[in-house]
Amino acid sequence: MSNKLTAMPKNVSHETMQKAIKAFVKIVGKENVLIGDEEMLPYEKIMMAVPIEEHMPALAVQASTKEQVVEIVKVCDKYVIPIWTFSTGKNMGYGTAAPAQRGSVILDLHKMNRIIEVNPDLCYAIVEPGVTYQQLFDYIHEKGYKLWLSCPAPSAIASPLGNTMDRGVGYTPYGEHFMMQCGMEIVLADGSEFRTGMGGIENSTSWGVFKWGYGPYLDGIFTQSNYGICTKMGMWLMPEPPAYKPFCITFDKVEDVEKIVEVLRPLRIANIIPNAFTIASTLYEAAGVVSRADYVDGNRAITDGEIEKIKKDTGMGTWNVYAGLYGTEEANELNWKIIQSAVSANFKNVAFLTAAEMGDDPIFTYRADLMRGYMTLQEFGLYNWRGGGGSMWFAPVAPAEGKHTLNQSALAKKILNKYEFDYVAEFIVGWRDMHHIVDLLYNRNDPEEMQRAHDCYAELVREFAAQGYGVYRTSSGFMDLVAETYGPEIHNVFQKIKRALDPKGILAPGKSGIY
Incomplete structure (x- = not known):
């Protein structure tokens, strides 16, 4: 264990930190107090477009029991040391393990696995x-x-x-x-x-x-x-239901997405479609299975013509709707007929696809597994699309109304293309809400591109908020910015609760913009 900290908390002396470290070692053992560049390396891997120096932790403490957590927190409270807690730190598109405030002590709970x-x-x-x-x-x-x-x-x-x-x-x-x-x-x-x-x-x-x-x-x-x-x-x-029937419906036109939501939303609210249905764009589906370099020359934004070529080569739709039916075989078939009838009455040239048609198609299998809770890492294939290890999830919420789809997708695409990034996205429609999940993929190894990604994400947050769309999650590098879009009134309430429960502000300062 090295004695050299990778960063120092605000207003905490080296002498105080050494006292805290001795206390941490006494609580969890020397092997569970990680200090120095080599031991801290796993905690410094981020995918958001900010320098790691701004979010560098001081050290990491790995707890195995609640009792250890209690004692660690008491030490931090005594010495007024900020502590950033996570479960496994695998929240890839939302900041991984990086604390919002530089110099925080990482409380790693992955060993509490009972x-x-x-x-x-x-x-x-x-x-x-x-x-x-x-x-x-x-x-x-x-x-x-x-x-x-x-x-x-x-x-x-x-x-x-x-x-x-x-x-x-x-x-x-x-x-x-x-x-x-x-x-x-x-x-x-x-x-x-x-x-x-x-x-x-x-x-x-x-x-x-x-x-x-x-x-x-x-x-x-x-x-x-x-x-x-x-x-x-x-x-x-x-x-576990007695029967499960995953399905996909593909649509050919960009403008179809508006009517897709209007047609399927009543079926979702009525639980004819019992799970949130996903409307995935061509690129969201293709990014994990085709090579960008085969279609795009350089790092500019992909064109509509190149997306059309991907569609032709892969057989994907412009929009690909995935959902599942859960119940008896008879009930599933009845609901499937209701869905087919509603879609057919409003669209031409759509494809209704089930396991019978898709067989072992990897994308369909991935979606079918996901909708029954099977483990998969396939979506990590998105990170190969652009390369360079950069990914930030932009996740605004809207009512489940068709008019918001075209407005949001056009706005997101305009901003992304302005900064030479691709629109890689899907809509997830719940009972009454709709999450728009956009993966801003970029090269973290290119400082100029990382700066563009940072500015792009910030503009997405501001412009969507200006049109009434709030982000429901974000990475630790943009929590203050997102918090600002929700206004001072609710933030003041958050701060009052914080002062009541954590008067010294030691727990995860900066989380959701709360200090």
């Missing part, structure tokens, strides 16, 4: 932060439980607790992950701890099944915030 309980009858799990989707998936299958997970796209190495705390989403009918969360164990900035919901009852029988408990509902304030550290979480799991 599956506390999986109840196959009531269909819930209680897990620690370091449990990965793959670990929970394997456990469920080893036990033979008829339960399905809901997971984000590159999911195997990510944490269900961490994803839920950042209000991530998945692709099954249980895809609104925070909606399916039930009960948290929280450590506050002074080292005190408590359980939300029914967890305060001694020997509680209902912590994993009833969200609300008694009194104010608190779970929500700990998501996307820096008010406490979650060391356990309950989550509801989907019972």
Whole structure:
């Protein structure tokens, strides 16, 4: 263990840091306190368009138990040292493990990886932060439980607790992950701890099944915030349906996307389509399976003509809708006929594709697996599209109304092309909302291109906010900017809660723009 820190926290002396380090070593052991350039290298890998120097952590402490977390937090509270916590640090397009504030101590919880309980009858799990989707998936299958997970796209190495705390989403009918969360164990900035919901009852029988408990509902304030550290979480799991029918419908024209939403939204709200349906653009589908260099000369933005050539070569649509049907075979077939009838009445030249037509097509298989909670890393193929390791997810939200699709896609494409980047995107339509997921892919090894990516992302945030579209998640390099778009009134409330629960401001300063 080196004694040379990679960065120093604000207003903290070297003498104070050495005292804290000695305390950390006493709590978790020397091998779990990582200091110096070599040991800190895994924590310095970022994909956002900001210099790592601005987000360089001081050191990392790896905790294995809640009791260790409590003692570490008490040390940081005593010496007023900022601490940035994560579950596995695999939040690739949203900042990975990089703290919002330079010099923060990293609290790495990936070794807290116990599956506390999986109840196959009531269909819930209680897990620690370091449990990965793959670990929970394997456990469920080893036990033979008829339960399905809901997971984000590159999911195997990510944490269900961490994803839920950042209000991530998945692709099954249980895809609104925070909606399916039930009960948290929280450590506050002074080292005190408590359980939300029914967890305060001694020997509680209902912590994993009833969200609300008694009194104010608190779970929500700990998501996307820096008010406490979650060391356990309950989550509801989907019972395995008797039959599953994934499908894809391809559409040929750019302007079709407006009517796609209008036609399918009523079916989604009525649960004829039980999961959030995805409307993927050609490039979003193609980026993982074809080489950009085969179609584009240089690093300029791809042209519409080149996209048409990709469509012709791959057989993809301009828009590719994916969803699934979950139930008995008879119910699935009935709902499939309803969907086909609604689409056919409004469109010509569409293709209705199921497993029978697609066979082992890799893109269809990937989507079909994702919509039943199977682990996959295939979406990491997006990072090969441009090369150079740069990726930032831009994720504005709109009502699930068709008029917003063309407006958003045209605005995003205009801004991206202005900075010579490609529009690689999909829409995910929930019950009443619509997430527009844009992956800004760029080369981090080119300083000029990284600066363009930074300016492009900032312009996307500002211009979309000006048209009434707020971003629902962002990376640690742009949290202040996104927070500004939501106005001072709600931010002042966030700060009041922060001062009440964390008066010294030690927990994740800068998270969601809160200090």
